[in-house]
Amino acid sequence: MAETPSTFMLKPGDPAPSFELPDPQGKRHAWNEVAGPRGTLVVFACNHCPYVILIADTLGKLAAEWKTKGLGVVAISSNDIENYPQDAPAHMAAFAAEHGWGFPYLHDDSQDVAKAFGAACTPDFFLFDGNGELFYAGQFDDSRPRNGTQPDGGDLASAVEVMLAGSPAPAEVRPSTGCNIKWKPGNEPAYFG
Template sequence: MAEVQSTFSLRRGDAAPGFQLPDPSGKLHELHELRGISGLLVVFACNHCPYVIHLADALGALSAEIESEGVMTIAISSNDIEKYPADAPEHMSTFAAEHGWNFPYLFDENQEVAKAYGAACTPDFFLFDHELRLYYAGQFDSSRPKSGQTPSGDDLRAAVKSMLAGEEPPARPYPSSGCNIKWKAGSEPPYFR
């Protein structure tokens, strides 16, 4: 699978696009109900991508760490499940449990939420402040599958720390890298073509 880098449509300070998405049980979740008192981390992910699998455990640990600071986490899968059935909702709960994801893992069947955020790859990270304004969009850390590096979440952790301290975000964060979102035929966003 080719590594792609995210192309963001959201800019620093932009409001998080609202949504209502189901979890694997069918329960609907709305954006405003998911944020923490200090912010929200939105992660576009899936079950089969080696880039997601590479950092899944570290993401589970980091999400617990930042939750204690009032920053909640959610993950959203937007892949075409007809072509990639391993990413279907019936497998999402198992994947989340295996990697310590104690946060909502939602399914974006029509892929409109991924498009609204400008998500391009899995994983793709968007950190919003307490007002749900974009603070950071960039990589988890510099590790990659087969790199020999253990995922640490250093880049994202530093962004959360800066946000909570009221500091300026990184001027030029390194973009997220991973597998492209598996768009449904004819549904590809302009930034993917």
């Protein structure tokens, strides 16, 4: 289980890349359908990564709270499902339900959306303000599968709080850490490796 830090291809103030991706039932969701009036959180995730599994319940609870404050949340799985079949759409709905994800969980089969965001790992977090501009790209919190720290989403929750309050973005940000996105052979982005 190698840790891969996010590379932050998007910079603060950059517009959110648009997308239209299917959920496990095949219904397509576009950016304008998942975006919240006060901001939007895009999470690159998957079913098998221990980093995602560790924070999944806490993310579900926080997302439900944030939804009441006008924040849209969407998760996207971009992993190669031929080599990682446990991340296939057939398993995504059950994973989302098990962890209380009341937000869309979409499949990026081409991996083009992950590349557009510059996503590097699972989980990787991109928080956009109500204008669709990047406000925060960083870690969920200090929890890791083997460090004994229980997830609370502290870093991300703090960024959401200051964004909703109209305050400036955090000056110091720790990058997301997790398992690298499982790129299809030959489809690795230039920023990978």
